[in-house]
Amino acid sequence: MATITEKIAALRDDEPYYSFEFFPPKTDSGVQNLIARLRRMAQLSPLFVNITWGAGGSTSAKSLDLAKLCHSELKLATCLHLTCTNMAKEVIDEALRDAKAAGIRNILALRGDPPRGDEYWTPPDSQEFMHAVDLVKYIRQSYGDYFCVGVAAYPEGYADGSNPEAQDFLLDLPYLAEKTAAGADFIMTQLFFDTDRFIEFEKKLRDHKSGLFKSIPIIPGLLPINTYQSFIRTAKLSHAHIPEAILEKLNAIPNADDEQVKQMGVEILVEMISRIYSETEHRVRGFHFYTLNLERTTAMILDRSNVVHAPTRIPAEAAKPVAGTQSIDSVIADVKGLEVSEKAAPSMTTEASWDDFPNGRWGDPRSPAYGEIDGYGITLHVPALKALELWGEPKSTDDISKLFISYITGTLPVLPWSEEEGLSAETKLIESELVRLNKLGYWTVASQPSINGLRSDDPVFGWGPHNGYIFQKALIEFFLPQSTWLQLKRRLQTSDSISYYACNAKNDFLSNMTASDVNAVTWGVFPNREVVQPTIIEEQSFKAWSEEAFGIWREWQRLYPKSSDSWKLLDTIHDSYFLVSIVHHDYVNEKALWDFLLQI
Numbered sequence: 001m002a003t004i005t006e007k008i009a010a011l012r013d014d015e016p017y018y019s020f021e022f023f024p025p026k027t028d029s030g031v032q033n034l035i036a037r038l039r040r041m042a043q044l045s046p047l048f049v050n051i052t053w054g055a056g057g058s059t060s061a062k063s064l065d066l067a068k069l070c071h072s073e074l075k076l077a078t079c080l081h082l083t084c085t086n087m088a089k090e091v092i093d094e095a096l097r098d099a100k101a102a103g104i105r106n107i108l109a110l111r112g113d114p115p116r117g118d119e120y121w122t123p124p125d126s127q128e129f130m131h132a133v134d135l136v137k138y139i140r141q142s143y144g145d146y147f148c149v150g151v152a153a154y155p156e157g158y159a160d161g162s163n164p165e166a167q168d169f170l171l172d173l174p175y176l177a178e179k180t181a182a183g184a185d186f187i188m189t190q191l192f193f194d195t196d197r198f199i200e201f202e203k204k205l206r207d208h209k210s211g212l213f214k215s216i217p218i219i220p221g222l223l224p225i226n227t228y229q230s231f232i233r234t235a236k237l238s239h240a241h242i243p244e245a246i247l248e249k250l251n252a253i254p255n256a257d258d259e260q261v262k263q264m265g266v267e268i269l270v271e272m273i274s275r276i277y278s279e280t281e282h283r284v285r286g287f288h289f290y291t292l293n294l295e296r297t298t299a300m301i302l303d304r305s306n307v308v309h310a311p312t313r314i315p316a317e318a319a320k321p322v323a324g325t326q327s328i329d330s331v332i333a334d335v336k337g338l339e340v341s342e343k344a345a346p347s348m349t350t351e352a353s354w355d356d357f358p359n360g361r362w363g364d365p366r367s368p369a370y371g372e373i374d375g376y377g378i379t380l381h382v383p384a385l386k387a388l389e390l391w392g393e394p395k396s397t398d399d400i401s402k403l404f405i406s407y408i409t410g411t412l413p414v415l416p417w418s419e420e421e422g423l424s425a426e427t428k429l430i431e432s433e434l435v436r437l438n439k440l441g442y443w444t445v446a447s448q449p450s451i452n453g454l455r456s457d458d459p460v461f462g463w464g465p466h467n468g469y470i471f472q473k474a475l476i477e478f479f480l481p482q483s484t485w486l487q488l489k490r491r492l493q494t495s496d497s498i499s500y501y502a503c504n505a506k507n508d509f510l511s512n513m514t515a516s517d518v519n520a521v522t523w524g525v526f527p528n529r530e531v532v533q534p535t536i537i538e539e540q541s542f543k544a545w546s547e548e549a550f551g552i553w554r555e556w557q558r559l560y561p562k563s564s565d566s567w568k569l570l571d572t573i574h575d576s577y578f579l580v581s582i583v584h585h586d587y588v589n590e591k592a593l594w595d596f597l598l599q600i
Helices: 004-008 028-042 060-073 088-100 132-143 168-179 195-206 228-238 244-251 256-280 297-303 328-333 348-356 385-389 397-408 425-439 480-490 537-558 566-575 592-598
Strands: 017-022 046-051 079-083 104-111 148-153 188-193 218-222 286-290 443-448 450-453 469-472 474-481 498-504 508-513 520-525 532-538 577-584
Touching: 004 148, 004 188, 004 244, 017 028, 028 195, 028 297, 028 498, 046 060, 079 088, 088 132, 088 228, 132 168, 148 532, 168 195, 188 195, 188 228, 188 256, 188 286, 195 218, 218 256, 228 256, 244 256, 256 297, 348 443, 397 425, 397 443, 397 566, 425 443, 425 474, 474 592, 480 498, 480 520, 480 577, 498 537, 532 537, 537 566, 537 577, 566 577, 577 592
Parallel strands: 017 046, 017 286, 046 079, 079 104, 104 148, 148 188, 188 218, 218 286
Antiparallel strands: 443 474, 450 469, 469 520, 474 577, 498 508, 498 577, 520 532
């Protein structure tokens, strides 16, 4: 199969093209359903697709399997991401060998961001791959011209999170020039929303005195806007500037109505594409969509754009999601022969809601978008120096409790398990209960109060279309010592109104539910629609989250010298605590869960 640059060269000089990016979901069912989605999106005829590679190679097997499927079964030109941060040479060699053996000829060579800033990053002992340029050189030395190699660029300047104000593209330009000179065939940008900055960036590259960027394909990375919260969150994580005009358009939508936000997001992206194509005089004619494994918004953009217009439509009788948890390897072996279990597969309405209310650990674990990858893997979300400033040097469990209470009461902006967005407004309604629980050593990392039939335009709880009604069950999730957990477990077993999951770092798992049980904890009833339940809790997603949740204790521990009091404390907590998730089914009684817990 032709490489990306060969496929570009085969187009007319001004002919636009587009590409899609996908990531391996965290759950097996999410992977299976992504396969069905890939088969549909392949009908939109992208020039190529990208498959991401988790931090430190954490998704390497799934990434390569998805790439094989796209290349061999769907006949799509496929580009495999490859990072070299903290990666052993043997892992990189294996990935390149496997890619070549599968016939994959495109690699996006990335350094991979340090988890929390350079001061927290320990390069591999060999220090052979310190930067993306080292990976580009190695690929060229080892494989010659077999691979078409892409590199990343940052139209607004690279930022590691420690000092976003220091972002400056001109500071990054020498590094981009070095990567390009080492053998890059195309450039793909980080996502952005400021069209003016990208156009300026492209012009400066084309005019660069080296001449390196005169004709190399420069492909802008675009993020379709699916929901207001995910848009704000992703822009913040990527340090992407949001122009005031875009914010004004989105903020003018009442209650950030999901459907209106999606429609406005489509208009914003269509306008960005049109301006870039026109104002670069067609020098930029390729557009890369960071789909986040979602299809609806991307398809809408292609349908409405006069620049990148899809030659085909997703058929109404689209393939249903693939049920079950069989390995992806077996799916790749015979993807065209997959059979769907009607009983086990989600309904088409459920599948559609994956795009309406996507992503996040509280989403549907069967969704292809479940477990959105932000490129960092397990992270504290703040640079190491700032983390030390915020959390100090805890030496006792009382110190940990005080940090959790400070976060709940708003005097601490972030905890290791949260992002710098603050608690949601609904948490204020149960603040006193959460403070009391944390004083007792129940360190809460997630919670929500129960509500019974509030309007969908409620300023605190509202979501979804207008004229609907919202419901939710009270839930809570916390860490607690094993001895306290054993006492709590005995009490939980006396109630038939409570469902729970519990797990420790050794993967000792307990629950009063079966593996197939699913708890809907948020749902809405709207005109002319079936009941929508965007938030469910079940075993598969809890296990995926618990692994990450305990990993965060280890990340926090790494801030301190080994064998220091803080290091020892966090080590003990990691090894001896349980993570517990509880749902109370009496959503009519708003005090039910809190009375149960505080009476223990």
